[in-house]
Amino acid sequence: MRFTTAIVAAILQLAAAIANPTNVEKRASCTLTSFSDLASVKSSCTTITVGNLAVPAGQTLDFSGLISGTKIIFTGTVTFGYVEWEGPLVTVGGSKITITGSPGHLFNGNGASWWDGLGGNGGKIKPKFFAARLTDSTVTGLNIKNTPRNCFSVNKCTNLTIDSVIFDNRDGDVTNGGHNTDAFNVGSSTGITINNATVYNQDDCLAVNSGENIVFSNNYCSGGHGVSIGSVGGRTDNIVKNVTISDTSIVNSDNGVRIKTVYNATGSVSDITYSGITLLNIAKYGIVIQQDYENGSPTGTPTAGVPITGLTLKSVKGTVASSGTNIYILCASCSNFSWSGVSVTGGKKSTKCQGVPSGVSC
Numbered sequence: 001m002r003f004t005t006a007i008v009a010a011i012l013q014l015a016a017a018i019a020n021p022t023n024v025e026k027r028a029s030c031t032l033t034s035f036s037d038l039a040s041v042k043s044s045c046t047t048i049t050v051g052n053l054a055v056p057a058g059q060t061l062d063f064s065g066l067i068s069g070t071k072i073i074f075t076g077t078v079t080f081g082y083v084e085w086e087g088p089l090v091t092v093g094g095s096k097i098t099i100t101g102s103p104g105h106l107f108n109g110n111g112a113s114w115w116d117g118l119g120g121n122g123g124k125i126k127p128k129f130f131a132a133r134l135t136d137s138t139v140t141g142l143n144i145k146n147t148p149r150n151c152f153s154v155n156k157c158t159n160l161t162i163d164s165v166i167f168d169n170r171d172g173d174v175t176n177g178g179h180n181t182d183a184f185n186v187g188s189s190t191g192i193t194i195n196n197a198t199v200y201n202q203d204d205c206l207a208v209n210s211g212e213n214i215v216f217s218n219n220y221c222s223g224g225h226g227v228s229i230g231s232v233g234g235r236t237d238n239i240v241k242n243v244t245i246s247d248t249s250i251v252n253s254d255n256g257v258r259i260k261t262v263y264n265a266t267g268s269v270s271d272i273t274y275s276g277i278t279l280l281n282i283a284k285y286g287i288v289i290q291q292d293y294e295n296g297s298p299t300g301t302p303t304a305g306v307p308i309t310g311l312t313l314k315s316v317k318g319t320v321a322s323s324g325t326n327i328y329i330l331c332a333s334c335s336n337f338s339w340s341g342v343s344v345t346g347g348k349k350s351t352k353c354q355g356v357p358s359g360v361s362c
Contacts, residue, residue, distance in 0.1 A: 057081030066094035074105040082113040087127025101141040111146035119180025159191040170200045178202040188237045210237040217246045226255030233265025251280040260293040261306035271310040279318025286320040286344035290330045304333035313339045320347030331355030
């Protein structure tokens, strides 16, 4: 059999592809500035630069299913059209993904189009912003402004680091403005590290609903509901274990340190550490631990189905407004608490504490 030069070249190319199949799927760097190019770019490029980009109403900037090792670099302004829907506006999924924001870039969530003061409790249907489904990945330096409601939903992630994110929802600090604008919701995830974030919002700066081996450090939280474990209970996964929250400032917020478990639910909260926490001008509770939580209307009667064990507070200091309460503990099953260097002043002393563990003052 005789082989032409073209046939020989084709055979050699096929052999090379079989020997190194990643060369088939991994192509040159791409720049994304048109939403219509999203599908082809994410399926074929391992370095994606996102410039100025308009995401149509009711559509997700969908970077799920990325090629392992993909890098996404945001350089321009990403905007989102308005329609009532659940979202998310952005989703990213894959393994060994690196997401970076370059100086001058911005995600503008157009939140004012949705805000009505009700968040997820009624009114307009508002999209969540950023759904992460990542393994062995990093998110660094993103600038996010005016999300309709929750910002980062970290769900079913493993070994994810989020660093130096700025989340600015201060425009929502108006009547009928932003609500349920949680910065970081963590669920069913392990090995999550969130460092050096700057957050201005109207709900929890951090809310760990379930997961383990979570670190939240060197962060600044302003205007929201505090740095929270919970609410825990009433979901498919209701276990929170081994969480460290350190060297963080919580200012001009409703609450400071907060643990909330759901009334009449089951689950567990264990091995939680708050250390090096600075509180300033907290409106309601400097430290609040409650086992009676229901959305918007705690019952006042704690239940023991989600026990809280192994809580360490070390060097938690600061001030509460005179109309607020320094410390409030409402427990049915709280044990093995260790507090040292806790000094929260300026507010009232609670007369409603129950089930306070030994060694702790309420």
